[in-house]
Amino acid sequence: xxxxxxxxxxxxxxxxxxxxxxxxxxxxxxxxxxxxxxxxxxxxxxxxxxxxxxxxxxxxxxxxxxxxxxxxxxxxxxxxxxxxxxxxxxxxxxxxxxxxxxxxxxxxxxxxxxxxxxxxxxxxxxxxxxxxxxxxxxxxxxxxxxxxxxxxxxxxxxxxxxxxxxxxxxxxxxxxxxxxxxxxxxxxxxxxxxxxxxxxxxxxxxxxxxxxxxxxxxxxxxxxxxxxxxxxxx
Amino acid sequence: xxxxxxxxxxxxxxxxxxxxxxxxxxxxxxxxxxxxxxxxxxxxxxxxxxxxxxxxxxxxxxxxxxxxxxxxxxxxxxxxxxxxxxxxxxxxxxxxxxxxxxxxxxxxxxxxxxxxxxx
Numbered sequence: 001x002x003x004x005x006x007x008x009x010x011x012x013x014x015x016x017x018x019x020x021x022x023x024x025x026x027x028x029x030x031x032x033x034x035x036x037x038x039x040x041x042x043x044x045x046x047x048x049x050x051x052x053x054x055x056x057x058x059x060x061x062x063x064x065x066x067x068x069x070x071x072x073x074x075x076x077x078x079x080x081x082x083x084x085x086x087x088x089x090x091x092x093x094x095x096x097x098x099x100x101x102x103x104x105x106x107x108x109x110x111x112x113x114x115x116x117x118x119x120x121x122x123x124x125x126x127x128x129x130x131x132x133x134x135x136x137x138x139x140x141x142x143x144x145x146x147x148x149x150x151x152x153x154x155x156x157x158x159x160x161x162x163x164x165x166x167x168x169x170x171x172x173x174x175x176x177x178x179x180x181x182x183x184x185x186x187x188x189x190x191x192x193x194x195x196x197x198x199x200x201x202x203x204x205x206x207x208x209x210x211x212x213x214x215x216x217x218x219x220x221x222x223x224x225x226x227x228x229x230x231x232x233x234x
Numbered sequence: 235x236x237x238x239x240x241x242x243x244x245x246x247x248x249x250x251x252x253x254x255x256x257x258x259x260x261x262x263x264x265x266x267x268x269x270x271x272x273x274x275x276x277x278x279x280x281x282x283x284x285x286x287x288x289x290x291x292x293x294x295x296x297x298x299x300x301x302x303x304x305x306x307x308x309x310x311x312x313x314x315x316x317x318x319x320x321x322x323x324x325x326x327x328x329x330x331x332x333x334x335x336x337x338x339x340x341x342x343x344x345x346x347x348x349x350x351x352x353x
Binding site for chain 1: 241244245247248251252260262263264265266268269270271272273276277283286287289290291293294295296297298299300301302303304305306307308309310311314315318320321322324325326327329330331332333334335336337338339340341342344345346
């Protein structure tokens with residue numbers, strides 16, 4: 001049975017993409033039915049796919065190849081974040097000082113607390129370098145981790161986890177910290193939890209989404225430039 | 235056909251971005267170059283908004299699904315993850331909240347001090 005199944009899978013080039021969308025769809029339905037924020041479609045969907053792969057004994061690399069069509073869209077989708085940003089250009093220009101100050105503060109807190117955490121927990125430099133770029137988009141973060149001698153694949157996992165935490169906690173953080181300003185919300189979410197957080201920011205509003213998209217790019221570049229400096233203290 | 239041509243323009247920008255990422259010696263990935271290039275193309279009038287808007291908005295709206303395959307990759311990293319589970323959880327949990335609060339509060343504070351309009 002399992003053999004037949006894996007033969008069928010190896011002859012299909014679309015099952016990974018179909019499984020991805022089906023699992024995400026189920027996650028969406030579950031979130032709608034339950035109304036619970038932690039029923040995040042990405043989280044539920046990923047757990048479902050993991051369960052299916054484990055039950056059928058399918059190795060992850062096979063799934064990854066078959067789901068390639070989905071991952072392929074990641075670059076054009078990230079580039080398209082420029083569109084909401086362009087539509088909010090005036091807002092961006094008028095608030096450039098506040099936006100840059102906010103992103104710089106977030107990046108400094110992120111890199112600083114990762115250095116502190118590494119020291120307190122006695123991590124070796126490779127482990128520290130893996131965690132250092134955890135708040136920026138996977139594309140930048142994995143590159144940074146590798147350049148500094150960390151483990152890029154684990155960095156990618158922590159980055160995704162960070163994004164999910166950010167998108168789940170965003171309404172709560174903004175509420176308890178009394179961050180009511182839509183620009184400040186977007187900058188906070190994008191700086192801390194990159195594109196996964198940004199999808200939450202887009203749900204909160206147009207301005208939140210555009211600012212969060214901007215923060216991905218600026219925080220990513222700033223982290224790429226500053227991480228080597230902070231890595232010296234690991 | 236509108237969707238095809240809009241996709242073509244977006245992919246063209248992506249391709250230029252990939253070339254830049256390859257040629258320039260900075261640790262900046264293609265996605266960031268692409269975002270900047272797309273913004274520059276729109277600002278300069280090289281591309282009009284309606285030439286990329288529909289496909290671009292569609293792509294932005296499906297962003298969360300696109301991360302799913304990479305997220306599943308965590309299942310192959312069990313040993314690395316278990317070796318430093320606690321630091322990873324602290325990094326992804328409390329630190330993320332801290333960073334969000336810092337960036338958000340500083341932005342809000344500077345804006346309230348008069349660094350911009352309040353709209």
